[in-house]
Amino acid sequence: MTSIQSTARKRSTPTRPGDRIFRGTSIAAALTILATLAGVALFLTIEGIPGVLASPDEVKHGTTFIDYVVPLVFGTLLAAVLALALAIPVAIGVALYISHYAPRRLASTLGYIIDLLAAVPSVVYGVWGISFLATALVPVYSWLERTLGFIPLFAGPPSATGRTILTASIVLAVMVLPVITALCREIFLQTPRLHEEAALALGATRWEMARLAIFPYARSGIISASMLGLGRALGETMAVAMVLSASGVITFNLISSTNPSTIAANIALTFNEATGLTVNALIASGLVLFLITFLVNFAARAIVERRKDFSGAN
Amino acid sequence: MTSTLQPTSPPTPSPEIAKSLRGRSLPTWAPKAIGALSVALALVGVFGPVGFWLVFVAWLVAAIVPLWSMFVEGRRKATDRFVTLLVTTAFVIALFPLGSILTTVVTRGAPVLSSDFFTYSMRNVLGEGGGIYHALMGTLLITAAAAAISVPIGLFTAIYLIEYGEGKRLARWIRFLVDVMTGIPSIVAGLFAYALFVIFFGPGVRMGVGGAVALSVLMIPVVVRSCEEMLKLVPNELREASYALGVPKWRTIVKVVLPTALAGIVTGVTLAVARVIGETAPLLIIAGLTDSVNFNLFDGRMATLPVFTYFSIITPGVPPGPSIERAWGAALVLLIIVMLLNFAARLVSYFFSPKGER
Amino acid sequence: MAKSIDVSDLNIYYGDFLAVEGVTIPVAARSVTAFIGPSGCGKSTFLRSLNRMHEVIRGARVDGKVLVDGQDLYADDMDPVNVRRMIGMVFQRPNPFPTMSIAENVLAGQKLNSKRMKKSEADDIVERSLRSAGLWNEVKDRLDRPGSGLSGGQQQRLCIARAIATQPEILLMDEPCSALDPISTSVIEDLIHELKKDYTIVIVTHNMQQAARVSDTTAFFNLAGVGQPGRLVEHGPTEKMFSNPEDPATEAYIQGRFG
Structure with a gap:
């Protein structure tokens, strides 16, 4: 097939200089994207490797790179997973509310209001988290410790500032909420009208219709939306850097004053004072973060692609 | 189809069918009234002098609807009403941070703005x-x-x-x-x-x-x-x-x-x-x-x-x-x-x- | 103006798929030729190959010859862009440019190619083209309004004005009335009669009466079978084609027995 086309192309005649230049520019722009991504991977690797290989006494943190990065990876994953656990149920509820429960005329406005949450700069989230939310949560945390203290998650002692990993996760949850909501909303709206009407015609209530028609159709979409949200949460820097009072430990205690840090927040907090190989180690940790988010996003896209194949039939 | 073949059948449906179609349901004003009460309570809780705990009270008030429905309309409808409540709650929860961010940033930032500041x-x-x-x-x-x-x-x-x-x-x-x-x-x-x-x-x-x-x-x-x-x-x-x-x-x-x-x-x-x-x-x-x-x-x-x-x-x-x-x-x-x-x-x-x- | 077309042994492909096979047909200058036939038989594909619009679709190609006044459109040194300047086209659905006014739409052929001209010259072209398209009286007061604000029939006549503003030799029309109401249709049919004086017109239509009304020559296309390429069954003077066709399939189609 390609051979046939290429012979046809060869035959097809004098291209105009304008066309050639324009087409060349377009391809060059597209290739720039390829080059940029290759550049990200390449430069981070080049600058990161010395940091990975550095011996403990050459860097500020005084440990090998593995010992340095593992607690950070733990903190990154913990904060992101917590954020998702908080955000997904709310996001699905909000999406369902906008797509199927809210009055039709209001739906797009309500969607826009939720989208505004995505527009708020992360540093503003940080300012809000550190000075409003953290303080507001202090009494909640002491209550959690008193009543649910037997669960290791809430063992305490509760932080006096409220700047815990749970607070950071709540801020993250708010930040990824609009991302997940927007995608879920789209998917819910795409539910074939016929399926919905079929369910209603069987005498289903609205909730039964959602369970029969919407959720089975939207399941993979919800999963991939959540993965994209996870990608966002993993990479979010400022809100965590500002809200969390981190000490680089590995603990599941969510409300105490000693919290694990995240890769991104750790880079933001220490980069400006870092020198020499410490910088390289930070860049290497950035590479680790890049790889993690890449994997998560890749998985999310793969699910979306597979879903496309399925829905392509109708 | 069959009814068109029997023009003699009475136009009013039989009382049993009418009853089974209507079922037992909440009066139509009830969910609306309770919802309005709950919204009012929540607004007082957020903006009023009473305290934030009133929002939880508001939610409990709203929860009366599915509970009441449970006794009157049966489980399926009660579940449906409960989910409606949950979904609406999710939306309201999502509004809280937005409202909170906007109000805190505006109230604390606005006094700072002056021509010197810019x-x-x-x-x-x-x-x-x-x-x-x-x-x-x-x-x-x-x-x-x-x-x-x-x-x-x-x-x-x-x-x-x-x-x-x-x-x-x-x-x-x-x-x-x-x-x-x-x-x-x-x-x-x-x-x-x-x-x-x-x-x-x-x-x-x-x-x-x-x-x-x-x-x-x-x-x-x-x-x-x-x-x-x-x-x-x-x-x-x-x-x-x-x-x-x-x-x-x-x-x-x-x-x-x-x-x-x-x-x-x-x-x-x-x-x-x-x-x-x-x-x-x-x-x-x-x-x-x-x-x-x-x-x-x-x-x-x-x-x-x-x-x-x-x-x-x-x-x-x-x-x-x-x-x-x-x-x-x-x-x-x-x-x-x-x-x-x-x-x-x-x-x-x-x-x-x-x-x-x- | 107005040139004849000579197509000999033209095959049209989409990738590997042979869509139209072995068409040989002459088209006389200053005449209207109608292509009729069932859906999917390759009429439109063939029409589009007459001004090399066909190859806009990826993987599409042809072999064979299309001679316009003895010049092969598919010769190696032919520029498809120049071919299309010489052979105008009107599409199934009216497609005025939504960002342009009525006057700009008429001048689109010149404007898009950044041809410089005087204001008076431009006004001349606009008026002449719109008059030829029978639209002048309806739009002369609102030449600077968007073309998309017109009715469907007016839009289609605007598209015809746009096509003839570049003074092509040949005008191709791909079911120009299929999206229009009967009144607009009859206006356009009258217009085709007028335009015949200056242009060679080739029109694809699904409407048998229309073919009978407007054309001098009719060509009947048909599919040899499912998955087979479309081919030209027969062509001849319209009167003869409608009264006494040679091929039984043509007769069956014209009398509405299939297709």
Whole structure:
């Protein structure tokens, strides 16, 4: 097939200089994207490797790179997973509310209001988290410790500032909420009208219709939306850097004053004072973060692609 | 069908059927009234003097509806009503942070805003006074530079994907890579810019243009995506009409396709700018912070609003008060800029889309 | 103006798929030729190959010859862009440019190619083209309004004005009335009669009466079978084709027994 086309192309005649230049520019722009991504991977690797290989006494943190990065990876994953656990149920509820429960005329406005949450700069989230939310949560945390203290998650002692990993996760949850909501909303709206009407015609209530028609159709979409949200949460820097009072430990205690840090927040907090190989180690940790988010996003896209194949039939 | 064959059957349905169709249900006013009561209670709880706990009371009041329904209408309907309550609750929960952020930032930031705040930099300022002039200029310059890099690359990439790449393997790859790029954490973009500039300028480099490069990494995929969507919307018939008039492809793109998609493209670019103008992490790494005005993207540190906000609140100095106030002021200005950009994007797409298209 | 077309042994492909096979047909200058036939038999594909619009679709190609006044359109040194300037086209659905006014739409062929001209010259072209398209009286007061604000029939006549503004030799029409109401249709049919004086017109139509009304020559296309390429069954003077066709399939189609 390609051979046939290429012979046809060869035959097809004098291209105009304008066309050639324009087409060349377009391809060059597209290739720039390829080059940029290759550049990200390449430069981070080049600058990161010395940091990975550095011996403990050459860097500020005084440990090998593995010992340095593992607690950070733990903190990154913990904060992101917590954020998702908080955000997904709310996001699905909000999406369902906008797509199927809210009055039709209001739906797009309500969607826009939720989208505004995505527009708020992360540093503003940080300012809000550190000075409003953290303080507001202090009494909640002491209550959690008193009543649910037997669960290791809430063992305490509760932080006096409220700047815990749970607070950071709540801020993250708010930040990824609009991302997940927007995608879920789209998917819910795409539910074939016929399926919905079929369910209603069987005498289903609205909730039964959602369970029969919407959720089975939207399941993979919800999963991939959540993965994209996870990608966002993993990479979010400022809100965590500002809200969390981190000490680089590995603990599941969510409300105490000693919290694990995240890769991104750790880079933001220490980069400006870092020198020499410490910088390289930070860049290497950035590479680790890049790889993690890449994997998560890749998985999310793969699910979306597979879903496309399925829905392509109708 | 059968009823039409029996014209003699009485027009009124039998009482048993009527009863089974109506079922036992809550009076129609009940859910509305209870809902209204609950909303009123919640509003008093949020804005009134009583206390936040009233919001929980409001929720419990709303929960009466499914509970009552349980006894009157049976389990299925009660579940349905309960889910309605949950879904609505989710939406209200989502509104709380937005409302809270807007009110705190506005109430604490607004008193700070003054003409001095916008026209003074932080040079030689200790304690009170000073302003965000240097940071505002830095933000505008770096974002403009980022847009100057991203828009041509993003637009031409979208043109490639839609106009030239159809069905080609390279186009599929580029689409995939744009998706990957969308997922790059902002701090990684900053590290990339740093790692790139270190090679040319040595360790510890800080430069405004580096910030622009980092922001471009975040901005390009957004621009490509929105431009691609918009170019896709241009009906193929217009391209054909143009070709049939003997117009070369590139002129067709420049003079027919792009003008038709212009409103959408401007909207997309504005939203992309709004997205990156609030980015902090990459600028923290590569642009740094300074107290003075710096108009030169290629010479040393450059203050930006987000980074200024961050440092003002994290390292406020002694006494901390004035610095934290400035942080709120800067946060408010940043929020206003972002909201204005979002609003402008809406307006453009609303007013300048070509009318009368199918 | 107005040239004849000579097609000999033309095959049209989409990738590997042979869509139209072995068409040989002469088209006389200053005449109207109608292509009729069931859907999917390759009439439109063939029409589009007459001004090389066909190759806009990826993977599409042809072999064979299309001679316009003795010049092969598919010769190696032919520029498809120039071919299309010489051979105008009107599409199934009216497609005025939504970003342009009525006058700009008429001048689109010149404007899009950045041809410089004087204001008076441009006004002349606009008026002449709109008059030829029978639209002048309806739009002369609102030449600067968007073209997409017109009715469907007016839009289609605007597209015809746009096509003839570049003074092509030949005008191709791909079911120009299929999206229009009967009144607009009859206006356009009258217009075709008028335009015949200056242009060679080739029109694809699904409407048998229309073919009978407007054309001098009719060509009947048909599919040899499912998955087979479309081919030209027969062609001849319209009167003869409608009264006494040679091929039984033509007769069956014209009398509405299939297709």
